[in-house]
Amino acid sequence: MPAHVLIAGGGIAGLASALALARRRHRVDLLEQAVAFGEVGAGIQLGPNVTRRLQQLEVWEPLVRIAARPDALVVRSATDGREIARMPLGNAMLHNYAAPYFCVHRADLHGVLLAAARGTGAVTLTTAARVTGVVARDHAVCVSSTERRAWEGDALIGADGLWSTVRPFVLEDSPPxxxxxxxxxxxxxxxxxxxxxxxxxxxxxxxxxxxxxxxxxxxxxxxxxxxxxxxxxxxxxxxxxxxxxxxxxxxxxxxxxxxxxxxxxxxxxxxxxxxxxRPPLASPSQMAGERIALVGDAAHPMLPYLAQGAGMAIEDAVALAEALDGGDAAAVPAALMRFAEARWQRNALVQARARRNGGIxxxxxxxxxxxxxxxxxxxxxxxxxxxxxxx
Missing domain, CATH: 3.30.9.30 (D-Amino Acid Oxidase; Chain A, domain 2)
Structure with missing residues (x-):
């Protein structure tokens, strides 16, 4: 029987997770604290590891319509402008990794994921719903919001970013x-x-x-x-x-x-x-516990020195849906732990490499x-x- 999953956060991590789960016939309630769905911010580089997963999410045609496909990565000196190094992208990425390298604006990618999630018929989108309380029981998790509304589901996914309100229900740690x-x-x-x-x-x-x-x-x-x-x-x-x-x-x-x-x-x-x-992840328990899991920046914020913040969130989304596939409500805690075990080391490595790149x-x-x-x-x-x- 498909699971009923609650997701806190309507950004790229939350929408990608909702879409991935819906594609596997799970039912999703997505709770966004803003009064309307929208996204601001910078562009996003989507390496082959990310575009490959967006193909799996069946958003390829609208993605191609919004994307730019750069032909090279060029490194220059900021002081004299001279070229230091170059790497071909374009067809070279397709040849080497069987998927392209795209650049998109964050708001455009958000719009593609939002339209796709709405089109599934399995995702209920609710705005002005900031999570304030979480109670995990043996067979369900209950979420309350600032508007005194409540939702109950088989699992809760915290996709609410660096300053996540769901994170403290998974682990106790210091602020960012x-x-x-x-x-x-x-x-x-x-x-x-x-x-x-x-x-x-x-x-x-x-x-x-x-x-x-x-x-x-x-x-x-x-x-x-x-x-x-x-x-x-x-x-x-x-x-x-x-x-x-x-x-x-x-x-x-x-x-x-x-x-x-x-x-x-x-x-x-x-x-x-x-x-x-935050420091790189140290164990799978920092991404999941019982019926609650974290994805994207709520679990593993990435410094932008490897251009993989959105990429790791999208990878999380696909892995989450795969882990929950075929299980019933009773199997959710084990499925979320499988998800965390599959993802934490890769996310930790990307976090650490991004930090190292900043110094370089x-x-x-x-x-x-x-x-x-x-x-x-x-x-x-x-x-x-x-x-x-x-x-």
Missing amino acids: RATGHTAWRALVDQSALPAALRSTQVTVWLGPRLHAVAYPVRRGDALNLVVLAESAPAGDARDWDQASSLAALQAATGRTSGALQALLEAVPDWRAWTLND FHATGLVRFGRDAALRLLGARLLDVPWLYEG
């Missing part, structure tokens, strides 16, 4: 920690840029204590730009859509190479957020010199990550 890094993001129409600043590639500029990334989204019509620098936090740590400015960005980064500086100055509107994270990207002195020399010598061999893309 500030990293000392700030991110600025912008989206600009390519047609509004001078021809020399338009791009069909993923470009990464590496500098001392900073790096920037630009890539096309929305079928290539727009360029997504993110700059990350070691900078004192500002504003509400929970707000990742703070108004900012070029002046604030430049105060953190200083002057950069001519082409990068021209791109930064061509952006009319900047948003910012401070990066917070922002290196100074001799470490920076050695990094650039290795990239010039080995190029694509260093930039490729088969252990990730084949997973």
Whole structure:
């Protein structure tokens, strides 16, 4: 008999989980604390490991309509603009991993998943429902919200992000920690840029204590730009859509190479957020317990230095549905533990590698010199990550 699953959180992690479960004929109640479904934020890079799973979720056609398909990953110096290394994407990804490398805007991917979830007929979407209470019993879990409403199901999935309200019902730990890094993001129409600043590639500029990334989204019509620098936090740590400015960005980064500086100055509107994270997962019990499991940032927040935050959430969603497949309500706790055991080590590895990349990207002195020399010598061999893309 299919399970009845409650999901807290209507972002990418929650919608992907709802869709994956619905595809396996489970019934889902998804609870979103906002008054309407929507998504803000930056672009997302979808490696072959992620696009392969989105094919499994049967959203391929709408995904192709919103995606850009970059032809290369290019690494440059943020101080002088010179190319350091290059890795082909495009057909090379298809050949090597049997799935493409896409770039999308977060809001566009969210819209694709939302429409697909609605179309299943098995997902009930409820807004203005912030989870405030959870009671797990032997045969069910009961959830209450701020509006004094209640839901009962066979399982509860916490997909409610870094500041999850479900997480404390799975484990006791400290709040997320500030990293000392700030991110600025912008989206600009390519047609509004001078021809020399338009791009069909993923470009990464590496500098001392900073790096920037630009890539096309929305079928290539727009360029997504993110700059990350070691900078004192500002504003509400929970707000990742703070108004900012070029002046604030430049105060953190200083002057950069001519082409990068021209791109930064061509952006009319900047948003910012401070990066917070948690230590890498240490055991499967940090992802599931009894009838409650965590997915995405609620379980394993990812620093953006491996471009896999959304990717690991989507991988979680597919693995969750696979673990619950074919079981009845009584088998849910065992299924959730199978899910956690299947996922925690991979998620922990990606968390750790993302942290390590942050240090490499922002290196100074001799470490920076050695990094650039290795990239010039080995190029694509260093930039490729088969252990990730084949997973």
